[in-house]
Amino acid sequence: MIKVYIDWNVMSGMRNGKLEEFTNIITNKNKFLLVYSTSHISDIFASIKEGNDNKEEIKSDLEYITYLTNNLCIVTIPQSFTVDYYDPNELFEEEFENKKLLSDFSIDNLLDYNIYGEDFIKTLKELPLDDDFKQALDDQNNSQYLDKLFPDLNTNPTIGGFFKSYNKMFNDSMKTESFKYVKKIVQEIGLNSGYFNDNKNPFDLIEKAYKKYGMTPYDNIKPCTYIPEWFNNLTNDYIILDIHGYKEDKIEVQDRHKKTFRNTLEDSSHTAFASRFDFYITLDNKSIKKSQAVYNKNKVFTKVLKPTEFVEYYKTYLNRNTVNEHFSDIISTICKGENFYSLINKEKIVIGAEKITCEYFFNYFNKISLFEPEYSDSVFVLSRNNASFPTITFIKEIQFLINLFIHEIGNDINNRGLFEFDEFLEDDIWTIREWKTNKGTIILRRNLGWLQLYFYKI
Structure with a gap:
């Protein structure tokens, strides 16, 4: 069977009756093996409206995933991944619980008082930050940036204050336009969307810019030990491209739609998951370019296509039964x-x-x-x-x-x-x-x- 990974925007379009020719082709379950991932669940979770008044729509989304994939899901495990049968409804409930935890990174929320004790947690929260970090906060040249990245940390330079500040920064980047400022800081090394040339490798251009400062774009990236190395590499590369201006996503929050760092983060995960499959189908032009660049760098041979391109590919190469x-x-x-x-x-x-x-x-x-x-x-x-x-x-x-x-x-x-x-x-x-x-x-x-x-x- 031919393994195909379809991002959520395409799945949603299929569910709504669009992309009819593509849908008729890809739902041939004797030829194509379709798999969903936890990132699809995150995409659906992000669509929850205030008051939860789109509950039926979410139910329909999850049912459509079941229809397309027969509940076959790819998930990461330490140093590897597994593909097994998971009910999307159950994963959605798990996502709901995880988001409640991630919405509050405070020490009070992360540590259990019954296990660690009130005195230990109080002492931990009051521990001062590293001297180098405190000096950076006091440095006028750095403070204007650090105040934006870590709001209110300069008034409470402790471990407890750091967790509280990081919590605000993370949640703001998922809900507001604050990630624009992070991009602005990063791109001050001389990179932006106009710096890139379609005929040149974007990673070479980024590394060249950093080389002038004796650095690399990976110097401050710490790998997550609870996900496999290949997943880390692909998602980090994707975000590095975007944050430095290569086919960067627009950050814009309006009443009717939100485009925040969450969109880029989920797209990077889709790119990583899709790397285990023969085809990755998406409608996002910027994501296509970034995914292809990431795959080329990491020697991944997944074909990235739009639904209409896949239809033509099918007619030329796959229409044999x-x-x-x-x-x-x-x-x-x-x-x-x-x-x-x-x-x-x-x-x-x-x-x-x-x-x-x-x-x-x-x-x-x-x-x-x-x-x-x-x-x-x-x-x-x-x-x-x-x-x-x-x-x-x-x-x-x-x-x-x-x-x-x-x-x-x-x-x-x-x-x-x-x-x-x-x-x-x-x-x-x-x-x-x-x-x-x-x-x-x-x-x-x-x-x-x-x-x-x-x-x-x-």
Whole structure:
């Protein structure tokens, strides 16, 4: 199956009857595997209106996520991620509880008096800040900036005062236009939207500006230990681009709509989650440019497209449904011989040729390998070039792949029919599937966790 991540604005448009052609294509659940993330839940949570008078609309949003994804959700865990079935309604309730905690970063809210005791918490709150920080607060050159970033901290330079000030700064950035000031401070190093050139790598331009000061844009970024490193890297890179003016989001709060730092933060999370998938579908032009730049920097091969672009991609490369149609595509690709590169073994001998394709043969494979006769008697080998690492292969993908062959070719040579989950043995070992056809022999093999298809002449 072809894994697709769709951002919430596109999902919302689909739910409201827009993007009809895209919707008809992407809801083919025999071809596409759709997954939602906790960032979708955050997007819906942000739509809560005062008085909660859009409760039915939110319910409809969550039901639509279930309809599209069958509740399959990607979530981060320390150093990795998992994809499992989660009810969006339950995640929404968890989001509600988490937001109550995040709305108050004060020590009183973060620490339990019953556990730590009143005297300990009182002492902690009254501890003075580091001398260097206090000197920075007193420095007239710095104070005008720090007063904006950490409001009222200069009147209470303690640990308790810092948490209270940080709480105000964080919540203001999520609800008001205050993040504009943060961008202004950062861009005073000489960067802004006019500094960037579409023909040059934006990260190179940012690092060049910092190099003049003997710094890098990452010097003061501390990784979050409770989320995986790759997620940290992608979200940080996305925010670095925006905060320095590259395709930056507009910060504007009006009665009818709000565009705050929260929008950028959620977009960065969508970009990170989408990096585990073959396609990322969004309508946001600025987000597309930032996501593509982030993916290029981090060697992620996820394709970022608008819904209309995906429709054209589908018509050109993905609109094959039967085994015969896929085989015709494979033969055509081999006969054209375009964009193949040499396969070289450890002894630096050319043993064949390989190509990463725009097509996903049998709705899964996107890499063709051709070997010299002395190294393999196969006509070709199909495998998958994943968008990123680490990645995941769903049992559901293997199930749909096998069942495609069963429905059109019949049972395999061992008379096994539709895929059964007990085919997986201990240590994730999977028994070989093999078919004899009038075209040749097809063998599906799982090697070191990677699924491959071998095709041999009769």
